[in-house]
Amino acid sequence: MAASLALDPHTSTVALRNYYYLRAGVAAAWVVAAFTAGVSNPVIGAVLLVLYPAWDALANLIDARGAGGYRANRSQVVNAAVSTLAALAMLGSLAVGINAAIGVFGLWAVLAGLLQLITGVRRWRTYGAQWAMILSGGQSVLAGGFFAFMATGPALLSIATVAGYAGFGAFYFLVSALWLTFRKPRNAA
Template sequence: MLAQNSDHNLARVSNRWLKSYYFVRFAVSAVWVALAFTVAKTMPPLAAIMLVAYPAWDALANLVDAQRTGGLSRNKSQLLNFVISLLTALAVAIALTNSNNAVLAVYGVWAVLSGLFQLITAARRWKINGAQWAMILSGAQSALAGVFFVRMAGGVEAIGITNVAPYAAFGAFYFLVSAVWLVVSDILRKSPQIAD
């Protein structure tokens, strides 16, 4: 009984954190996408900063989330996501000195790996938090988008930040769906108690 109460309390605290975390991830991604489609597409220096900042932000977000939910030692998939995202930010900075195609190729590899790690994290969280189907879909779609990026990077099409922006937009959408779904799940979970 004590173990059940402990699990229930852990899930409640964890869900409260995840709701805030997902809403923040949505907001940051939405702002990034808006800037990418407007100001950054005509300002290459800003676009370059944003292209480095996006995986760097992902690394920071994974680090903070893992620390708030048991630490990096208990969240290996997030530890790997943190490392991969940090290395990606560095690789993008280097690729920017080469070409936008090289940047897109780096983004492609990152999208595949980070998508798989996100999928693993969401599957693991399902037991405690539930409502992780959107994060699982997001991880799978990220991996598929990564393959598409790598193929596109090898072509002759002009590449820019707007090629990455739809990927970030889908990420923002899935974070919003996950946050809202957790809110709805909490309401549904509490409703029988209210009826009693």
């Protein structure tokens, strides 16, 4: 059934719009949790840090399935695998310390950003409204490199180090959702 949804441009655009709203809402809730409970309680901060790429893995699978299936959306399937491995690596790196986990988060952000760029470029012709996702992917690559670099320094990092990154992600997903909500359909005259 998912493959047939991808054949109907209106249905698949509505599904993508709803998916973007979901991603924006979850990211915004994560940011609030990170800046409140995560900053004041390092254990909660560590759990939130691991949950972010774990959620990204699940979300990429949901998106790929709803947009024509896993075979048609290989960049999202690869992104899901990368995000799953990153969540596990962050969990393990927490034994070393928060800076190690932030370093892993940074490397994950680079890879996930590249894969998001690929997905956005691939979807451009079909859906439009992908400029925000492409911009988000590029920013993820840059921010991830910065996080990985910061993690090697002497400063003790925290969940607050990466919470702004998630906030920009929420913004980009919201912009894309609104764009798909209010734009004129591509096949409209």
